[in-house]
Amino acid sequence: MRSLRLALACGAFTTSCLMAALAPSISHAANPQLPAFTDQEVSDAYIYLLGRLLVQRQQQLDFQQGMRWNQLVHRKPGAVDWPNPNLDVAYSEAWVAVDEGSCTLVSVPKISDRYYTVQFLNGWGETLANINERTFAQQPSGDFAVCLKGASVTLPTGVQRVDLPVRTARVLSRVELGADPQQAERLQQQFSMRPTGSPQLPEVPQALLFGLQQLPGVEAFDAAEVALKEPDLNPGMEALQANVHALAALASDPARRAHLDEVIRKQAFAALVKAAPTLGPGTVRNGWVRPAVSGTYGSDYLTRTLVNLGGIWANTQAEVNYFRGTVDDHGEVLDGSRSYSLTFPRDQLPSGFARYFWSITATDARTFKVLPNAQGRFLLNNQSALRYKPDGSLTLYFGPQPPAGVAEANWLPTVEGQNFRLVFRYYGAKGAVAGGDYFPPVLVRL
Structure with a gap:
């Protein structure tokens, strides 16, 4: 039962995926021209492809909602x-588009004593670059030219060049709200973007649109040829990509399509459910999961797909360290009807492990969206008016109502009858968090 509850905590798949029997291997005796695949190979190819489809889906939605190439949109x-x-x-x-004759100029205002970064990602969700005072310590503000690697482009004096290995990239700039959110928004508005010339703007590829709680089956392979036009920059992916191409051809065979769909819905979905509680090869301690990698994934396409599904646009561990909490001290999933406490000893306070800021957010275990509440309070962080105990320790509370005698500032509301999970972020991690040895304390059920 405990493993079942853990799987439910990841939320995006049905319990039936866990209980499904493995489908038989797909054979092709009737057509020797088609290669034979084991169920494991089908599952691996699907999970690999899904990571790309999730980014492509988000790109399609972005452009449907009005985004245009090389135009920065400031969000509230x-x-x-x-x-x-x-x-x-x-x-x-x-979304940035560059070519051999045109770069994109990104203007970054001068920012002091506040976290910021401009992150560039490729079509697989891999971080390509960050612009901030850590990566460009000599000149962290001003104009930056984002160019296709190898492009011969004359740039204005004083512009710093940032080469990308791809022609298109997703951009996210982040400015810490901090103690003065209005000032943060004023700084945000000073970021700008414009092309240096007249780039050949690509067509936005038609993506397979699906709900995050209703993942595609065999139709994922119908979209494979378009999806794989985006290069995967990680070495060693050639065999997986060859299998995806071959399975895309196989999916067009009506005699085998239904069986291929069955293998995906049973074995691939079950594999995702099994991997979700630990984020693939992530480490679990005190009921918290620390992903093995984030932002850049190398050969770990399983973690990449899980991150793209549950928290797209993750940055690298050099920028932020993530922990996900889904169970309490009894090994039970976090239930919005119950109350929990999280206590940090004086020498283990979150502020001691972050150069910039830390925060805890509660999200729906199924949709990954923040929990609605009458207080309009969706996180606790270093800017919250937290109350510390006389011994210097800090206790945070999570539940539908604040426990009696507890400072409301230390309480994050949950929704009764709704499972949730916590996401702990350390921006500019230092000490044991940066070293990988630290995990938050266990969540105690009250």
């Missing part, structure tokens, strides 16, 4: 619509 704080956003920052978004 909290006004982004993707899974598990960071509510500590003001986001601005764009």
Whole structure:
């Protein structure tokens, strides 16, 4: 039962996926021209492809909602619509297109004593670059030219060049709201973007649109040829890509399509459910999961797909460290009808592990969206008016009502009858968090 509850905590799949028997292997004796695939190979190819389809889906939705190439869109704080956003920052978004004759100029204002970054990601959700005072310490503000690697382009004096290995990229700028959100928004508005010339703007590929709680089956392979036009920059993916191409051809065979769909819905979905509680090869301690990688994934396409599904646009661990909490000290999933406490000893306070800021957000375990509440309170962070105990320790509370005698500022509301999960972020991690040895304390059921 405990493993079943853990699987339910990941939320995006049905319990039947866990209980499904493995489908038999797909054979092709009737057509020797088609290769034979084991169920495991089908599952692996599907999970690999799904990571790309999730980004392509978001791109399609972005352009449907009015985004245009090389135009930065400033969002109001909290006004982004993707899974598990960071509510500590003001986001601005764009899709950049560059070619051999044109770069995109990105202007960054001077920002002091406040976290910010401009992140560039490729079509698989891999971080390509960050612009901030850590990566460009000599000149962290001003104009940056984002160019296709190898492009011969004359740039204005004083412009710093940032080469990308791809022609299109997703951009997210983040400015910490901090103690003065209005000032953060004023800074946000000073970020700008424009092309240096007249780039050949690509067509937005038609994506397979699906709900995050209703993942595609065999139809994923119908979209494979378009999806794989986006290069995967990680080495060693050639065999997986070859299998995806071959399965895309196989999916067009009516005699085998239904069986291929069955294998996906049983084995691939079950594999995702099994991997979700630990984010693939992530580490679990005290009921918290720390992903093995984020932002850049190398050969770990399983983690990449799970992150793209449950919290797209993750940045690298050099920028932020993530922990996800889904169970309490009894090993039970977090239930919005119950109350929990999280206590940090004086020498283990969250502020001691973050150069910039830390925060905890509660999200729906099924949709990954923040929990609605009458207080309009969706996170606790270093800007909250937290009350510390006489011994210097800090206790935070999560539940439908604040426990008696508890400072309301230390309480994050949950929704009765609704499972939830917590996401802990450390921006500019330091000490044991940066070293990978730290995990938040266990969540105690009250």
